[in-house]
Amino acid sequence: MIVQQALNALQLGSIYALIALGYSMVYGVLRLINFAHGDIFMIGSYAALFLAVYLNMPIALILPLAFCAVGLLGVTIERLAYRPLRTAPRASAVITALGVGLFLETITLAVVGPEPKKFPALIDLNIITIGAFTATNIQIIIIAVSIALMTALDRLIAKTKTGMAMRALSWDKTYAPLFGINVDKIISFTFAIGAGLAAVAGIFVGLAYPIIDPYMGIIVGWKAFVSAVIGGIGNVKGAVVGGFLLGAVEILSAAFLPSTYKDMIVFGLLLIILLFRPSGLFGVPVQKKV
């Protein structure tokens, strides 16, 4: 029972963490809360549904294809909506992000309709039993692939030149270009990776909870955002820790309380953490200067 709940928590946590990474990376390089990110995740789910139902693709093809397609969408959104606003007042950029999110939601609503759709079973469900310990193969795949992706991202940021450029950009926007960093390229790359990871999370949600609808991005997206904030927005490791923490809290509260209390507890936790650590668990406090 405890192992089961722990697996459930890890599964939900990996999904939150994958989305939270996108929020955090974009905030790191652009200081923008990308409110459209939750809806990008929803688009990822629908893209996978489309590939699976109309093109009959297997999961091994859907994952990379959806990653690339939604990554491209992320880059396009940045190019068309956010790039012209880099020097604009911050409120304009945030409002634009809200507008883009609303646009993605309503266009999905208009094209596919409001009724929930059943996500196809891309993987045959197997229940693995070892002694008293049972798990589904879907759970194990979700957790394993998520952890693999997060490790890859961590290596990318820590070891490669692009990763170094990303870190430099989030460290200081003014001086980074002076060292030959192509700011536009790095920002596009960040959006591509963030959106791609959100698409993977979208597919995983489809596998784990196989009903999807155009509004799914709102609540899951906001919770992923909460994970990013709890971990310290702008901090990649924080986003992962925040995601798993939130997953655990949600599964735990669902085990003991009626499910309607879930949101109250998740957002209450956010308030409490911010009260004691305003910059999140791993965030660095920012000093204001005149």
Added chain:
Amino acid sequence: MGLLLVAGFAAAFVCDTFNLADQYLAQIIMYIGINVILTVSLNLVNGYMGEFSVGHAAFMAVGAYAASFFSVSVFPQNPAFFPLSLFAGGICAAFLGFMIAVPAFRARDDYLAIITLALIMITKSVLENLPWFGGPQGYHGIQKYTNLSGVYLCTIASIMVIRNIVYSNFGRGIIAVRDDEVAANLVSVDTKQVKILAFVISSFFAGIAGGLFAHLIQFINPRTFSILKSTDILLMLYLGGSGTIIGSILGAAIWTVLIEALRFLGIWRFVFAPVALVMLMIYRPLGIMGGREWRLFIPKENDHGRKK
């Protein structure tokens, strides 16, 4: 000007008493009024103070539920007590604003947005779980007390109060916080007090608007006051242009009318509206009014452009 305002009230009052106005038209006008109250009050925090709060839907919800509770269960079922219920709703919303402002303003900029976001989610969740407000099914049995003259009075009052605050000494403190908080502190603006007070006033008016809204549509449920409601108010504010009173009024009026007029497009109007907003932000980031105020709202002694 005073005469014009009285004439406006008289017209609204006559329309109410003799049922002159077309039902649909009256409804739209009342929506505009309520949206103007919401936008103008949000403007105080987001426009003049330069913070970014997304919590207006929560304050509206608390105002709506509290006012409904007072008018249904506390006071006798009589329109005469409606202003009292409204006021009570406003006070409850202001109290919630105070509770959230004290911790929220201890943290850095973006965190007000995050905390107010959490506030919306928590308020919705609490309302869904409270049995005596109908839970997720919503609050029934609210009388239709909101009428044209009531909305008119509240709208004019909120515009006047916000306008007078902005041009008072306290208002200069608010604007100083927007322009440079640290520097404002150095010239002896009590920034903490200014921020909390402005936030509380803003919440109060959101609560009043919520009360009016509840007694207009006579049925509220927690989903009415989701993040989408806040997004709507933010859109109206930035459409008209934040930091000016006339911008808020225009933004609220244009958005309300536009959404109504494009009803024939069905769901597609909500596809085009955000695109229009993004275009507006790119090509005119300061909104329709672009930061300029209507001269009528500027007190004579502040109006340096006026010819003597």
